[in-house]
Amino acid sequence: MATIRGGSRHGVVLEDGSLHCEYYDSRRCGSCTIIETPYHQQVAHKRARVAALLEPLAPDLRWLPGVESRPTAFRTKAKMVVAGTVDAPTIGILDAHGEGQDLRECPLYPPALAAAFPHLAAFVTRARLEPYSVPHRRGELKHVLVTLAPDGDLMVRWVLRSTEALSRIRKHLPWLVAQLPQLSVASVNVQSEHKAILEGERETVLTDRDTLTMTVNGFDLHVRPQSFFQTNTDVAASLYRQAAAWIDEAAPAHLWDLYCGVGGFALHTAASGRPVTGVEASAQAVASARRTRDDRLAAGDTAMEHVSFVTDDAVAWAVRQADAAQAVVVNPPRRGLGEELSRWLDGSGASTVIYSSCNPDTLARDVAWMPSFVAREARLFDMFPHTTHGEVAVVLARH
Ligand SMILES: C[S@@+](CC[C@H](N)C(=O)[O-])C[C@H]1O[C@@H](n2cnc3c(N)ncnc32)[C@H](O)[C@@H]1O
Structure with a gap:
């Protein structure tokens, strides 16, 4: 019998770092495909996979120790499918038949995020939001997307088939805010196609605030409903x-x-004194x-004086420039x-490229298209424990 190291809602962390999850054991959810593998081994396997892809291009690549995650309660973003009925909605995933499986006790979510799910389910009933049925192509509410900020604030987005339910969401929103006072940003997204697409283009913000503040290493990053985080x-x-440590080491004049x-x-x-674009x-x-830059400038942070941001396609913008900066971070x-x-x-003319990638296959393919560079140092950042996904950052320098 394995020793138990800690517990969290429907999941128990075993001594070897693997996760024992009731949803997985009862086959209601198979999303965490490597959940039975001891956690350190998961990280080692992910690193070995990236190393095998990069090895032919960089035989002397140095690996820094992988950055491990907490084994539970690490997902600060929930993308939940809503199914079932108005009076008995499920919040979780769809099974192979397109029926809802409720995962509101999933151990991957921090308690402050998971605590929102029962209120969001009650809101479905109160606002009469008919869950979308994939098999019957009927209903309105497809997903509910929740983000938790480090200060406990929440952003909630309802992904709807049309705007039919918008006025009812507006009407009942004060009730939801009374249940969830930390709900600071709420919006509706319209995704009218019958396709496995998470969200559409149209977004209507329903609260005074339209950004959630994610404070990371002291930087207040402002995340709007449709922004990646x-x-x-x-x-x-x-x-x-x-990345900051690698750049400090390279000390580029421009980035x-x-x-x-x-x-x-x-x-x-x-x-x-270092321009950053x-x-x-x-x-x-x-x-x-x-x-964020302007707020920090106003607070006297001189490092922000030469930081600028451009809205453009990264490829089109880069190739229009006379030359690259001395160091380039790509993500x-x-x-x-x-x-x-x-x-x-x-x-x-770039002498250093730091490539942060969530897809080792495209990373290795792109590095092969940069034969003048060699991958010198790499590190795995395990953002997604219990799945085969991972983030890897690689420093590429000139031969
Ligand atoms: C993996 S995210 C990285 C975001 C950011 N570096 C971070 O750490 O949060 C990729 C980003 O690329 C943006 N993006 C997608 N296609 C793009 C393109 N053709 N040109 C510029 N940006 C693009 C997305 O909007 C998204 O913000």
Whole structure:
């Protein structure tokens, strides 16, 4: 019998760091595919997988010890499917038949986030929000997306098939806020297609506040409903600190942060006298990044004096520049940088590239398109325990 190290709602952490979860054991959820593997081994396997992909390109790559996560209560973002009926909604996932499986006690969520689920389920009934049925293509409410800030504030987004239920959500929102006083940002997103897409383009903010403040390493990052933000805030904080340490070591005169989101890497790597340019496709994320910079400037942080943010496609913007900055941080979506940007960086004057990737396959492919660089040091940041996913950051330097 394995020794128990700690407990959390429906899950129990065993002595070997693996997680014993009632939802997994009863086959109601199979999302955590490597949950039975001892935690240190999970991290070692993920690192070995990335190492195997990078090895042919970088036989002397140095690996720093992997940054491990808490084994439970680490997900600060919940993407829950709503199903069932108005009077008995489920909040969780869909099974193979498209029926809802309720996972509101999932041990991956911090208690402050999970505590919102019963109120959100009661809200479905109160506001008569008919859960969308995938098999019958009927209903309105598809997902509820919840983000927890380090200060305990919550952002809640309802993803609807149409705006039919919008007025009822508005009407009953004060009741929900009375149950959940920490609910500071609420919005509705419309995703009308019958497709496995999480959210659509149209967003209506229902609260006075339209940003959640995620304080990371002392930086107040302002996340709007549709802005990207890392799922595991504690591990993201380590990733930004590592990038800042690598950049301090390289001491570049000028730096770019491509795919900068709300500015995490750019703000952490700024230093007095060093121009930093962040580039991001989302205008909303850029507005948030500028707000953090401006607030810090107003508070006398001179490192922010030469930090700027541009709304543009990272590839189109980069290749229009006469040359790259001396150091470039890239943190693209799963599809990676692609051939054009990788080859352009390879031929540019950049001497260091820090590549933070959530997809080892596109990372290895892109590095192969940069033959003038060699991967020198890497570190795994385990944002997603119990799954095969991980974030890896690699320092590429000239041969
Ligand atoms: C993995 S996230 C990284 C965000 C940020 N670096 C962070 O740490 O939160 C990728 C970001 O790339 C942005 N993005 C996607 N396609 C883009 C493109 N073609 N050009 C610029 N930014 C893009 C997304 O909006 C998202 O903010």
